[in-house]
Amino acid sequence: VKKIRLYLGPRSYNILVGRGLIKDCGRLIKKLRIGKDAVVITNRAIHGLYKRNLKESLENAGLRARFELVPDSEKAKSLKILTSLLCRLAAADKASSVFIIALGGGVVGDLAGFVASVYKRGIPYVQIPTTLLSQVDSAIGGKVAVDLPAAKNLAGAFYQPKLVISDTSFLTTLSRRQIASGLAEIIKYAVIGDANLFSYLERNYRKIFNGHPGALEHIISRCASIKARIVERDEFDKKNLRIALNYGHTIGHALEAASGYAGSYNHGEAVAIGIAAANRIAVRLGFFKGTAADRVERLIKNCSLPTKIKRLKVDQIYRALMHDKKFIHGKNRFVLPVRIGKIRVFEGLPPKMVKDAIRECM
Numbered sequence: 001v002k003k004i005r006l007y008l009g010p011r012s013y014n015i016l017v018g019r020g021l022i023k024d025c026g027r028l029i030k031k032l033r034i035g036k037d038a039v040v041i042t043n044r045a046i047h048g049l050y051k052r053n054l055k056e057s058l059e060n061a062g063l064r065a066r067f068e069l070v071p072d073s074e075k076a077k078s079l080k081i082l083t084s085l086l087c088r089l090a091a092a093d094k095a096s097s098v099f100i101i102a103l104g105g106g107v108v109g110d111l112a113g114f115v116a117s118v119y120k121r122g123i124p125y126v127q128i129p130t131t132l133l134s135q136v137d138s139a140i141g142g143k144v145a146v147d148l149p150a151a152k153n154l155a156g157a158f159y160q161p162k163l164v165i166s167d168t169s170f171l172t173t174l175s176r177r178q179i180a181s182g183l184a185e186i187i188k189y190a191v192i193g194d195a196n197l198f199s200y201l202e203r204n205y206r207k208i209f210n211g212h213p214g215a216l217e218h219i220i221s222r223c224a225s226i227k228a229r230i231v232e233r234d235e236f237d238k239k240n241l242r243i244a245l246n247y248g249h250t251i252g253h254a255l256e257a258a259s260g261y262a263g264s265y266n267h268g269e270a271v272a273i274g275i276a277a278a279n280r281i282a283v284r285l286g287f288f289k290g291t292a293a294d295r296v297e298r299l300i301k302n303c304s305l306p307t308k309i310k311r312l313k314v315d316q317i318y319r320a321l322m323h324d325k326k327f328i329h330g331k332n333r334f335v336l337p338v339r340i341g342k343i344r345v346f347e348g349l350p351p352k353m354v355k356d357a358i359r360e361c362m
């Protein structure tokens, strides 16, 4: 088991990565002394797969567990489901020692974390991420939210968990497409901050798809510590450091928005194309070598991820881009690589350059 500590003074917590950790959940959570009554927020699919193990582990440690199910899709991250969960919590809450466990991918994690942040002005919660994407990214760092009709993640908070438990054996029941989606974020981490991780991925991507426990533990703990170090320095996203995590996401989000969120791309696929496009901009600017961009694209393709945009027009994507939260007064802002392992933030790039780079990815 690997342990990464995220240091935030009184809000510090551990991120544990290892195979079979679900059996230890009860003991690990009990040690936190955050209460005796766990409300586990999850969805039907994950409940079917992992409820028994988790319930048993919690009860063996003397904790009580109640399961609350939410729909299985981004639709769960809505005000409607948030309200319903808060009311269900209040109706059953006789004890003052209630806390929340988020058992699931990024959807469940973002929603359950937000519920924890507002119920009684904040109760403790634990993240038990079950997808590769949530283990390397969404379960860490305390950004919790639901979507509004106007945009994704528009109502939310910064609210840190008390513990993150990443059991790599959950990943054995994920589809190849979901593993690939997580790999897009992992490639992001490698390019923004870890050239060794990048070469490791080039050599070992097959092991990840085959569920090799050692390889999974290695890459998940590496990514968790890269994210932890960034979050420690910029918990509230005020110092322009967390923006590094948005590499590949500017154009990626625009693709998701332009194609409709339940559209042709899942998040990781959109990010993979966003990475390829960002690299093309960096090459055009003369800051990133064409050979390095090719190397990243080769890895993306080897990970069964797309690098090309289908069925969308350049102007459609550019229009979606202009709505990006990180653009100030319509001035664009991009996180671009200068070499594998190092990025820089660029502002106010000529629209034509951005559009040409997008066109190159069609």
Ligand SMILES: NC(=O)c1ccc[n+]([C@@H]2O[C@H](COP(=O)([O-])OP(=O)(O)OC[C@H]3O[C@@H](n4cnc5c(N)ncnc54)[C@H](O)[C@@H]3O)[C@@H](O)[C@H]2O)c1
Residues within 6 Å of the ligand: 043, 045, 046, 049, 072, 073, 074, 077, 104, 105, 106, 107, 108, 110, 130, 131, 133, 134, 137, 138, 139, 140, 141, 142, 143, 144, 152, 153, 170, 171, 173, 174, 175, 178, 181, 267
């Ligand atoms: N808070 C953050 O910092 C942050 C960062 C990145 C992404 N996100 C959010 O994360 C969400 C995406 O997360 P995701 O990719 O994990 O998607 P997801 O939560 O929708 O999970 C993907 C699918 O896998 C299923 N699933 C989960 N675990 C499984 C398992 N072990 N075996 C089989 N099936 C399983 C789920 O039921 C779902 O159908 C988005 O809403 C995004 O906005 C948040």
Ligand SMILES: [Zn+2]
Residues within 6 Å of the ligand: 137, 185, 249, 267, 271
């Ligand atoms: Zn992402």
